[in-house]
Amino acid sequence: MVMLPNNTDLNIIFSKLLQEYIDKTNNLKPPPATPTSHLEVVYILLLLGIFGFFTLGVMLSYIRSKKLEHSHDPYNVYIATDIWHKKDKADLHAKVVESYRLCCVFENPLAVEQPTRHIPEVKL
Secondary structure (H helix, E strand, O other), rough: OOOOOOHHHHHHHHHHHHHHHHHHHOOOOOOOOOOOOHHHHHHHHHHHHHHOOOOOHHHHHHHHHHOOOOOOHHHHHHOOOOOHHHHHHHHHHHHHHHHHOOOOOOOOOOOOOOOOOOOOOOOO
């Protein structure tokens, strides 16, 4: 005896599942809004406060680091005086005079222009 599969039960189950799914999608309602508790608001404000405090600290430390240095700093005292300008000019003048004294020109008589002499050209 050959048993035929019973497809009617499977079809009924699938049709019921499909009908339930269609009913759910047609009757979509937004979920009810739950009121926010007081602790959630406090938590968000606390996080914003910590972030703001951290940002303010970084900003103030950056501004403080960019302030002009103290006037008693030896580097700034040296910059503020005009002595180093005069010393640099004197050093530059001494170097120019020294390089001028050391400078000499060698003349190559073969490299000097000789307009009377004919330079042969190779013709292709």
